[in-house]
Amino acid sequence: MPKQPSLTSFWKAMWAVVWKDLSAERRSREIFSVMVVFSLLVVIISNFALDLNPKTQREITAGMLWITFTFAGTLGLNRSMAIEKENNCLDGLLLSPVDRTAILFGKVIGNLLFIFMVEIIVLPLFSIFNNINLLNAGLLITLVLGSIGYVVVGTFLSTITVQTRTGNILLPILQFPIILPVIISAVRASTFFLQNQPMELIWPNLNLMIAFDLIYIALGVIFFDYLVEE
Amino acid sequence: MAEIIVQKLVKRFGLKSVLKGLDFEAKAGEFVGLLGPNGAGKTTLLRILASLSRPTIGLVKVAGFRLPQQAAGVRASLGVLSHQTMLYGNLSGEENLKFFGKVYNVGDLETRIIEVLDLVDLAKRRRDLVRTYSRGMAQRLAIARAMIHNPAILLLDEPYTGLDQDASLMLDAILKQIAAQGRTVVMTSHDLVRTAELCSRFDVLSRGKIIASARRGEIPRDGLLAFYRQAINPEREVENA
Numbered sequence: 001m002p003k004q005p006s007l008t009s010f011w012k013a014m015w016a017v018v019w020k021d022l023s024a025e026r027r028s029r030e031i032f033s034v035m036v037v038f039s040l041l042v043v044i045i046s047n048f049a050l051d052l053n054p055k056t057q058r059e060i061t062a063g064m065l066w067i068t069f070t071f072a073g074t075l076g077l078n079r080s081m082a083i084e085k086e087n088n089c090l091d092g093l094l095l096s097p098v099d100r101t102a103i104l105f106g107k108v109i110g111n112l113l114f115i116f117m118v119e120i121i122v123l124p125l126f127s128i129f130n131n132i133n134l135l136n137a138g139l140l141i142t143l144v145l146g147s148i149g150y151v152v153v154g155t156f157l158s159t160i161t162v163q164t165r166t167g168n169i170l171l172p173i174l175q176f177p178i179i180l181p182v183i184i185s186a187v188r189a190s191t192f193f194l195q196n197q198p199m200e201l202i203w204p205n206l207n208l209m210i211a212f213d214l215i216y217i218a219l220g221v222i223f224f225d226y227l228v229e230e
Numbered sequence: 231m232a233e234i235i236v237q238k239l240v241k242r243f244g245l246k247s248v249l250k251g252l253d254f255e256a257k258a259g260e261f262v263g264l265l266g267p268n269g270a271g272k273t274t275l276l277r278i279l280a281s282l283s284r285p286t287i288g289l290v291k292v293a294g295f296r297l298p299q300q301a302a303g304v305r306a307s308l309g310v311l312s313h314q315t316m317l318y319g320n321l322s323g324e325e326n327l328k329f330f331g332k333v334y335n336v337g338d339l340e341t342r343i344i345e346v347l348d349l350v351d352l353a354k355r356r357r358d359l360v361r362t363y364s365r366g367m368a369q370r371l372a373i374a375r376a377m378i379h380n381p382a383i384l385l386l387d388e389p390y391t392g393l394d395q396d397a398s399l400m401l402d403a404i405l406k407q408i409a410a411q412g413r414t415v416v417m418t419s420h421d422l423v424r425t426a427e428l429c430s431r432f433d434v435l436s437r438g439k440i441i442a443s444a445r446r447g448e449i450p451r452d453g454l455l456a457f458y459r460q461a462i463n464p465e466r467e468v469e470n471a
Contacts, residue, residue, distance in 0.1 A: 007333040013332075092330070
């Protein structure tokens with residue numbers, strides 16, 4: 001029996017992937033700029049296209065926010081995995097002696113950081129354009145929980161769709177039906193927080209998002225290795 | 231002792247069998263040239279050896295580790311170079327090596343990066359983004375990437391594809407240097423001249439099986455083409471004779 005060579009720890013490999021994604025993005029700004037520009041366009045167009053009274057505006061703000069982040073996120077996820085496809089870099093990653101879920105979680109954390117940065121930029125602008133205070137702790141928690149579920153599923157699925165010729169189109173078609181529960185809960189929780197509704201109404205939505213996040217993280221751990229092998 | 235052992239390997243994609251009970255072996259320090267027509271199964275075999283693809287049936291052992299059960303051990307023991315560089319265009323050469331060095335858990339990474347950059351003569355361009363490299367330079371950096379963890383085994387899948395004459399000559403020199411270090415190398419190629427020059431053994435793969443094998447001394451110096459043709463199409467070679 002040969003001596004087992006030293007394998008890279010899960011954390012070291014995961015942070016190496018995050019470092020690599022952030023370093024590449026710092027140079028190219030291919031992911032972040034596309035997501036921000038798209039989000040700003042949605043904010044501006046919706047502001048001018050929908051001439052709403054304050055009450056209605058308050059009711060639909062959360063929905064508009066999540067539509068913006070969902071579509072902007074899809075653009076980012078597609079690009080993030082397309083980078084791994086160029087020059088067959090994904091194979092380079094898969095050849096390394098690491099637990100492959102470290103690669104998945106490295107990509108997930110990188111994508112989460114991109115979407116959080118977009119949210120940090122878009123939220124104040126949304127507040128200004130719609131004259132609503134969105135700097136609400138409850139809303140921020142909802143954004144974090146919703147974004148985690150969205151990004152875990154999206155990163156997982158983008159490793160499949162990037163292998164196909166129609167990957168850019170296929171990702172939202174596969175992803176949106178799966179993330180529907182988390183998006184519906186996120187929109188409802190966000191709306192209730194903005195309307196200062198009691199926590200009894202909000203908790204079921206937060207719980208569903210937490211359960212969704214945990215289930216899809218577990219599925220990622222179980223199936224990612226099989227998914228990336230032929 | 232054999233570094234690579236493959237016995238009765240079958241690989242199926244759906245109903246199509248690409249490898250059909252293939253037997254293959256590479257001893258420590260051997261440089262094996264894997265020849266064969268397109269679709270013979272050369273790349274499939276290398277992907278299985280690299281743990282990128284699972285064998286359907288059969289025994290596969292690399293560096294003493296069995297696949298797919300001990301895949302991490304196999305991955306730590308081998309370097310892979312293909313015609314695709316597996317490098318990130320938006321990172322510099324040095325950053326690419328730093329990243330792969332981290333995921334391979336390379337000790338004293340800074341020193342090792344300098345060593346492999348010197349090996350491929352890219353030290354001066356180490357801070358430039360890989361997307362600004364020529365094809366030849368990117369392929370040289372890909373060798374540095376494959377060598378960053380000092381692997382005992384190297385798998386080369388059509389490494390000359392897309393290289394111009396100068397870049398190919400440079401790759402020749404680097405591969406000779408790597409082979410001289412006593413590593414086990416398996417290379418697929420359609421370039422018989424280069425294969426004849428570099429390899430110590432030649433295996434011909436056709437329709438999912440190794441159909442002929444010869445050591446360098448067993449065939450005439452310029453006889454690899456005839457050996458290959460004879461293996462692929464023995465009847466036509468008899469007619470020609």
